[in-house]
Every structure is written in C-alpha cells, then in structure tokens.
Amino acid sequence: MTINVQDSKSLPLQEKIVHNNKMARAMELIILSFLVSMLVYRIISFKHQNHNFPWFLAFLCESWFTFIWILSMNIKWNQSYTITYPERLLERVNEFEFPAVDIFVTTADPILEPCIITMNTVLSLLAIEYPTNKLALYLSDDACSPHTYYSLVETTKFAKLWVPFCKKYNIQVRAPFRYFTSNSTPLEDDCLEFQHQWKKMKNLYGDLYKKIEVAAQRPFTCDDPKSEFAVFCDVNRSDHQAIIKVISENTDLPIVIYISREKNLKHHHQYKAGAMNVLTRVSGVMTNAPLMLNVDCDMYANNPQVFLHAMCILLGYKNDQDCGFVQIPQAFHDGLKDDPFGNQLANYYYITNGLGALQGIFYMGSNCFHRRKVIYGLSPNDKTKSGNIRNEDLHKVFGKSFELRESAAEILSGSNPKIENRTSPSTLINASIDVAGYSYEYGTDWGKKVGWLYGSTSEDVLTGINIHGKGWKSVMCSPEPPAFLGCAPSTFPSSLIQQKRWANGLTEILLSDKNPLLLTMKGNLWFRQALAYYWIFLWGVRSIPEICYAFLPAYCIITGTHFLPKLSEMVFIIPVGIFFIYNVYVLWELKRLGVSLRMWWNLQRMGRVIAMTSWFYGFLSVMLKLMGLSKSVFEVTQKEHMSNDGVGYHNDKNVNRFTFDKSPVFVPGVVILLVNMTALVNSLLKLLKVDYSEIWMEVLGLELGEMFCSIWLLLCFWEFLKGLFGNGKHRIPSSSIWKSGVIALVLVCSWKRSSPLL
Ligand SMILES: O=c1ccn([C@@H]2O[C@H](COP(=O)(O)OP(=O)(O)O[C@H]3O[C@H](CO)[C@@H](O)[C@H](O)[C@H]3O)[C@@H](O)[C@H]2O)c(=O)[nH]1
C-alpha cells in the first residue's frame, strides 16, 4: 500500500522533533538519589529500631515507590513528537491515490450515550476533508435501539446538506453542536449568501435535534409491519438477530451503514472488543479499506484536516513497519475548570512524548488509524503471506465466510483493492449478517490473534501491546487545532468508575499471556517499551502500597511508634527533601503546560484518591475474578446531556462540586479519612499534655513527621470530609459511612491493642 512519496529531493511529510530534556532528567535523578538514600538509611538503621513493624512496612512501600519512579523515568527520559505537513502531501499525492478508510463509531446505550452526541460524532466524520468515495462509516449499536437507527437515518439526510456547506465555506468545526454555539454567529462582513446559508443550516440542525429528542421520549411502537423499523419490534437488546442496514451509498456522502450485531444470552459478547471485531468483519466484507479509524461515540473530529495529517505518517515512512498505527490524542472540550476530578489527562503529556521516543504511543481505544493488515495479525517482517495463502489457513483464522476470506487474502497479500471494482454494499447484506453472528467466531482466531483481543476491559491497551509485540512501531499525531475532542466523565462517581475499569483491565493484561517481559523475550517488544507497559499495567497493584503507606502515619501516631526519622535526627532531611523536590518537580512540569496552581493541587490529590479507591477496586475485582467469585464488566460511563436547543451542554453551576453515590468505591477513602482524623485527635491530645517547661525536647520527641503526613492525607481527602456533612447527592450515603466507620474502628482498636507501648 505504500506509495512512493519520499522522493529524495522532496521535503519529508512528517518529522520527528526531539526535545531537550536535561533539566527534567536532572530533577528526576535527584529525586531518585533521595529515594535510594532513604532505602539505604532504612537498611542501616533497621537494627536500632525498637518498632520494626512500621519501619519494615515503610521500607517495602518505599522500595515499591522507587521502582515505580524508575519505570516512569524510563518512559520520560527521551522526549519526542512528530509533526506533519499536509500541504506537502496534497502537492505530491493525487486524490485518487489516497487509500480508502473505513470509519467505525461505537455506541452502546442511548440513555447513557444520548443519540444526539453520537450523531454529532457521525456528522463531524462525514464532513471530513478527504475524497468522499474513499470513505465508509459504520455505526455499531450495541443497544439495538430503533432510536439510534432512526437518528442515523435522519442525520444522514441532514448530512447531505451539512457536508457541502462545511466544504464550501471551509468550516473549521464540523460537529454542529459545537459550531452553532452562540458565539459563532456570522460576522456582518461575511457575504450575504453565507449568512443566509448559515441561518438555514442552523434551523435544519435545530429540526434534526428536535426530531431526535422527540423520538427518544416516545416509546417505539410496532404499528407497521412493513416499515423499515419493523426489525426492531420487540427486540431484546441482549438477545437478537443481527441487523445491518445500508443507509447511504452512491452519493456525494461517504457510505453510511448501521450495524447491530447478533447477541445471545448464552454467549459472552465481549463488550467493545466484540463490537470492534464485528465492525472489522462486516467492513471487510463490504468495503475492505486497507485503513480503519475508530472513534468512540463521545468524541468528534475537531480538525477537518485530520485524515490528511494521519496520511502524512501512514504514507510518509518508507517502511510500513515504522508505523503500525497512528494514534491521535484525545483532548477535552468544556473540561471542568482546573480539572477537579483529575480525569482530563493533562499530566500524561510527558508520558506520551516519552513513548514517542520509544516504540510508540499505546493504543488508547479511540481516534486511532489502524492498518487492516496489522489488525489481521500480520507481523512487519511477514513477507511470506504475499502470493498464495492456503485456504484452510484462512478458514482457521478468519472463519467460514467466503467473502471475508477473499477480502482478507487481498489485504494480506498487500494488493490494494480498487474501489471502482467494488460491489455495492447493499448487495452484500447477507454475507455481512453472516459475519455479524454471535457464533461466527467459534473456532477462529478472532479475539485471540486477530482483531481486537478479548480478556480485558482495557481491550485497547491489550490490542496495542500485541501489535507492538510483533515489532510494529506506532506514532502519535497531534495536529493543531486538536483533532478529536471528547467529554471526560463529568461527575466524581463516573470518573472513579472509569479509572476502576481501566485498573481492572490493565491488571487483567498483567496476568494474561500478553505479559510485557514474555513479549520481549519471545516476541519483538522493545525492552524499554516493555518497562513502559509495566508502568501502566501496575496501576491496580499500586493501590496496595499506597493504601499501606496511607495507614502508616495514623498507625504510628496511635501506637506511639515511628516510621519516619525524628525531627532531631539529621536524616530527617531525606523525607523532607523527597516531599519538597517531588512537588516542585510536578508543579514545574505542569507549569510548562500552562496549568494553574489550583489544577496542580487537584491532580495531585486526585492522584492519591484514585489510587486508593478506583485502582484498589479494579485490583480487587481481578482477584475476585481469579477466585471465580465475580466477572469483569465494562461499565459504560454517562455522557453529558445537551442543552435545550441542542447546542452546547447544560450549564449546571454546581458541576465542579463533588457528588457521591452508593458505590462501594468510596469506602476505602472514607476509612482512610476516619483513621487519620482519629490519629490527629490523638496527637492533639498529646500536644496538650506537653510539659511546657521542657517544650522543645518534648515536641521534638513527638511524631511530627507522622502528623504532617496525616494532615496531608486529610487535605487530599478533604472532599470526602465535606461529603460526610454535605446534603443530597453531595453527601456520602449513610450506609457507606457506617461500613467505613466499622472498618476504621476495628483497625484503630486492633492497633491500640497491639501497641508495643502498652
Ligand atoms: O459493550 C460495549 C461497551 C462499550 N462500547 C463503546 O465503547 C466506547 C467507550 O466507552 P466509554 O463508556 O465512553 O468508556 P471510556 O472510559 O470513555 O473509554 C476509554 O476506555 C475504554 C477502555 O476501557 C476504551 O475502549 C475507550 O476507547 C477509551 O476512550 C463507547 O463508544 C461505547 O459505546 C461498546 O460499543 N460496547
């Protein structure tokens, strides 16, 4: 598929820029040396400690933190990113040479993911700058909802006007709900024709919005057995036949296809990964583009040039090996100010640029261009597949469908299918329904070796590591303006649920056969990339030392022991140094991204809260699964609701405030809070008892370091403290408070009884 565009005289289509990273490295090394000194000190002084339990536990936790620090240094050590030149691409490559792209959008629930959001995603993609005849958009609906289908039909009608409008006036934001916000009214000096068209489009979008809203509020009725909606009559969303409908073909629009895969109660549908595999197969049968882009329903294309940018990378390397997939980062629109819930991922900037200098960015589940041959399991050095591929082999890997095997053979042999010779999708409905069946994958490699891999609720990272394991590299492409915008979970509970799902999925991969070290030894995963994968796979496990460490200060205060050196000892400088330099380092990192002080604080405290609540539950649920006590589920997060006119979102003044629900995920947070509060009360009482004639000696002998840690934790869990006394949804449910209270009481009492001082 590679087109020879790298003419020796011509300028490159993409360039890798390397950052100078000396200052950050110096700070990281200083922190590392402090961490190591602390460990050495703990070893040397272990004999002299009367209370060796907290001392030993602290040593274990700090060894772990040092290990994690080394993992993160490994990722960030070199920093680089790739820039792209779409103008050069347009000069050099003819439109008809551009490869075809199949676009996949997934949605799973019209209530949690309101149709109008999904439809804006669809519209922004249909209006992308790229030869229309090379594009096909497939919407996978896991809810099998007639409303979604209806919305897609209406949206396609609207798109027939919307797309030419965007292209004619070179509109920048092509998701109408963002375009028609109040501050985008045409200027007086815009030409009259444009002003007129603008008003017309705005009204038409308003109509579309109303139709979708009204339909969503009315229950679906099965009056007319002949209507195109009749197939949705009495369907059970978890048990129904496959529904595939070609909504548009042979027009100025990309092909638009609706898919609801077959489901059966006895068969595990594998959540998003299952949906992606059906999309891959159906598109293989229908259009078989060599490239595939997948976008979650809560993202939209914000930069109409994004396909051209991606092509600079996909066509710009001499070897396909240098780019197995192109990941476009996700940015967030209308992100809450200062990121109160710590879910806008600003702090991952240096991680992603660090990966850019290794084997490449992780696959992050959305906004990613994949080569179909890579998803079909090809390795970079698999030249042998060209020529004759044995039919039995194809059968074993891809399943029984003749059409799919034919199309897969075409992809694997590297021949670039001609779109002029393509059969029209509507004649291939039966073949497609066949590959969308729940039993199609039995006895094939789908989900095991080809397609999106099963076995983790973070199917994206799992699929990505498998690709890197074969030796492919990946590239992150971040054009300006940001190419894809989405919404981060907008409430505290939903962002904890998202983190829990990630930690759960990442721990699952850690225990699977896609273990990074194995892939380095047996496959082609780079060693440093493997370490980078450990950094992310250990999220769930990290909750354990975090929680132990958070209990240590309280334990010491309550039992009158120490885990930190006393203020009177010189070595006290080490923990103080770590605390101080680390915080300065993070603040400095974030400042360079233009982040406010307030946001630094939010990120740092949410870092602790997420690790001790969501990650802990993610880890716990994998352990329960191992014992056969539970199953992993993919909990879809609630997407925001649109305001009344379908433009922008509801403006709730209280969005920044923390809310709570009955989920057990809050319990560890409350326990940590209560235990530390008890400890602080304890130490206040001690302070009152100090003999003030010998004040300094006494105070210095107290657990000042431990007290400071306790206060710091109290500040990190401040929102939980407010949640104890809040009202309505701002209050932690009494049942959770009671449970946490009992756990905290049991802990404190048992510590008191075991106290060495009694
Ligand atoms: O059974 C399912 C469940 C989910 N989805 C879709 O998966 C996408 C992601 O779901 P969402 O609730 O938005 O989860 P996020 O936490 O926002 O998703 C992130 O994390 C997921 C892995 O946990 C990745 O798959 C996503 O791409 C990544 O954006 C959405 O389009 C859903 O419609 C399905 O199609 N079928």
Ligand SMILES: [Mn+2]
């Ligand atoms: Mn999402």
